[in-house]
Amino acid sequence: MKYRCVECGFGIKTLFVQYSPGNIRLMKCENCKAVADEYIECERMIILIDLILHKPKAYRHLLHNVLNQGTVKLEGLLWKSTIIFLLLDAYRSLLLQRNEEEQSSSLSFSSLVWRSQQIFLDVLVGNLIFLCVFLLAIRILLNTSVGFSRCGNLLLSILVSSYLKIFLVAMMVWEFPSSVIFIIDLFVLSSNVVALKGQIPSIYFP
Template identity: 50%
Template sequence: MDPRCVKCGRRIEKLYVQYSPGNIRLLKCGNCKSVADEYIECELLILVIDLVLHKPQAYRHLLFNVLHHNNSDFDTLLFKASFFYLFLDAYKLWILNETSKELSVLRLGLKTLGCSLIGNLVFFCVLFVFSRRIFTFIEGFSGYKDVLLTVVVSSYLKIYTLSMLVWEFPASMVYIIDLFVMSSNLVALRVISESSFTKCVGLCLGAHAMKFFVNWMLK
């Protein structure tokens, strides 16, 4: 898949011209006349900060110009990212249920993993079915793998739950992280689609609400 301008989202043939190793010139977008992707020359920390700030340009760089289908290891990347996502989600449920005195550690772990699997299955089924019905995706981003990778990658804020291994936080912090994850999913879905803000909000809220309901029922 061709790279895209991070400002306007239009396709562009090349993002830069390389004259020699370490010597490149960034190209401008023919549509908006801005540098197509300034993140190429930025430090990783700048990209991370812009992702946390929910800047669409950072999401376009990551989804279109880094994690695109021309990557020969796309399926491997998708599997690893999905596995890590599931692990973080299961750990979140473990935090919420670890005060339970009725179950042993092993049974609690198996129950947590099962709840996470079922909850995410429902979550992604809702996303896949309704996104195909109500979204108008950018060309090249319409398959279930694209939606899956978009949501998994944009849920990077789940990694902050690991900080609870080191520092003590109230369990309510998990829900705050979930709110940030949902808002990040919203920005990412808007980037890969040409749908309205209202449609994206409705789908994100509906999918996350279904996941929360399933986890609550299985608790």
């Protein structure tokens, strides 16, 4: 199946039938009998608001019906999302160390290299541990093995649902206390959970 119902995650061949330009009829899901994807008629701002409000339906629409293999190259999107994700994580580590750098009188070249290596290790080890715990939790909680393609879809769900990390860029312009970083981390983690919750039905449905 190419698309999925945003209500239950069941596979569906098409989301709407177009009779003429601007005249479409939304298809209903065969499993839950509800409209498969009502977000087709919604503006992007409404979808963005629902994503911020952590609605699983909005994540299913984005991940299955917008970012699917028929419309975008998932491999290229996965690599781009990974690079942006790692850069934002590196900037987060840099922000956490900024207070220590301000307290020191001067920074030598060797200390700068040491801090760069420390940031790189923090980002690499932290994300590696997170992915290992994530895959282990899926295997234990769902009691099922996830194939390579579905594992890639789940990884893309995590990367896309971490969009709230972009708010770290605002700290380049305005000064915020370091506690704001941990608040953003909580929002990102909750967004990851909702996105994964929206992906779970696709593991069982064909």
